Amino acid sequence: MKIDRPVLSAILRRYGVFGSVIENTPIFNGQRLDMDGVTPRIKSITKVTIENGSSFIVKIVKEKEHPTHIIEQQSVFSQCLHKCGVRVPKRLMADTGKYCSIERVCGNYCSVTVEECLDGKELEFINEKYIAELAQIMANMHSIAVANKCHIDLNTIWNIYDPHSDILQGYQRYSLLPKKYGDSHKGFDWGRYKAIHDTYLQKKNSLQKLWHQLPKYAVQGDFSTNNVIVHEDASINGIIDFNIAGDEVLVNDMVTEGIFICYIMDLDKELAEADRRGLFDTFVREYLRTRVLSKQEKEVINDIYSIVFPFLWTRIEILESCLQRGAILEANAFLEETWEILTTPYFV
Numbered sequence: 176m177k178i179d180r181p182v183l184s185a186i187l188r189r190y191g192v193f194g195s196v197i198e199n200t201p202i203f204n205g206q207r208l209d210m211d212g213v214t215p216r217i218k219s220i221t222k223v224t225i226e227n228g229s230s231f232i233v234k235i236v237k238e239k240e241h242p243t244h245i246i247e248q249q250s251v252f253s254q255c256l257h258k259c260g261v262r263v264p265k266r267l268m269a270d271t272g273k274y275c276s277i278e279r280v281c282g283n284y285c286s287v288t289v290e291e292c293l294d295g296k297e298l299e300f301i302n303e304k305y306i307a308e309l310a311q312i313m314a315n316m317h318s319i320a321v322a323n324k325c326h327i328d329l330n331t332i333w334n335i336y337d338p339h340s341d342i343l344q345g346y347q348r349y350s351l352l353p354k355k356y357g358d359s360h361k362g363f364d365w366g367r368y369k370a371i372h373d374t375y376l377q378k379k380n381s382l383q384k385l386w387h388q389l390p391k392y393a394v395q396g397d398f399s400t401n402n403v404i405v406h407e408d409a410s411i412n413g414i415i416d417f418n419i420a421g422d423e424v425l426v427n428d429m430v431t432e433g434i435f436i437c438y439i440m441d442l443d444k445e446l447a448e449a450d451r452r453g454l455f456d457t458f459v460r461e462y463l464r465t466r467v468l469s470k471q472e473k474e475v476i477n478d479i480y481s482i483v484f485p486f487l488w489t490r491i492e493i494l495e496s497c498l499q500r501g502a503i504l505e506a507n508a509f510l511e512e513t514w515e516i517l518t519t520p521y522f523v
């Protein structure tokens with residue numbers, strides 16, 4: 176679906192931008208049918224430049240998991256951060272008094288947002304310096320969310336008690352191993368396998384009793400490198416993409432998303448896989464320097480780490496690959512390492 180200039184100009188006018196459009200560059204254009212086979216799904220992201228040289232990002236979305244009222248809450252949160260000095264793009268408000276408006280585009284009613292386009296390109300890799308800065312930005316966002324009581328009526332993909340969340344993928348796959356390999360892999364230490372599984376559930380259940388007492392506020396929820404825009408001199412310009420922003424227990428966002436950033440994102444070519452642990456230490460140290468945790472938050476970080484890190488999906492992929500290759504000794508060593516992580520406090 177190509178969005179043409181008259182449509183973009185009309186949208187910008189509703190957002191108080193009257194200069195004529197001199198360039199429109201599609202960044203993403205997707206149109207297909209939903210699972211039901213009838214409802215259209217639309218996602219279009221366009222960079223639009225007007226005659227005075229200012230550029231905007233116009234997002235046009237029709238996806239049932241991204242309803243207009245949630246996009247509005249995500250925009251309000253993003254704009255709150257912007258006003259508090261966090262480097263996130265400024266959101267423009269439509270003539271309706273809302274950030275997210277409903278527009279008829281190519282015959283479909285879509286949710287539309289307009290934001291400032293940040294100069295630069297997507298970050299390609301992580302290193303010590305970026306990790307330190309990202310941790311400070313995340314901690315600062317958390318403090319602002321608390322101070323302004325920001326909320327979004329949506330779970331993040333890091334919610335450890337929502338069986339559909341991305342962070343539980345690894346655990347789900349671990350749970351399926353007996354079905355897949357139970358009969359064929361006799362030398363595999365199924366006793367250890369089960370002990371890991373049981374200990375995980377025990378820890379997770381006892382943590383759940385404290386969960387509702389922990390501060391839970393709106394978070395950006397996706398610090399992937401492609402959502403970090405860097406200037407030409409490689410310094411961070413800002414964080415974009417509030418498309419999956421939601422409410423999260425803040426200390427869970429720090430630990431779980433911190434693990435994701437440090438263990439999944441591509442590394443600077445100077446670094447090796449073994450450096451990831453050091454990057455995570457840096458992440459946590461810099462976060463804690465910027466936002467002081469409450470006593471209760473401090474009490475749960477070890478448990479969060481010990482239930483999330485062992486089941487990180489990339490770790491479970493390693494275990495599965497051992498089993499597929501029939502590398503039983505390697506698989507058993509992997510279980511021992513997993514048991515260590517699960518039962519040894521990380522933060523002292």
Ligand SMILES: Nc1ncnc2c1ncn2[C@@H]1O[C@H](COP(=O)(O)OP(=O)(O)O)[C@@H](O)[C@H]1O
Pocket residue numbers: 202203220232264290291292293294297401402404415416417418
């Ligand atoms: N405000 C912005 N400033 C600069 N580039 C942006 C901005 N918003 C989006 N982009 C570009 O568009 C890409 C996709 O947008 P994003 O909001 O991350 O959506 P998603 O990841 O859900 O597709 C980004 O990775 C970035 O390159």
Ligand SMILES: [Mg+2]
Pocket residue numbers: 401402416
């Ligand atoms: Mg993105």
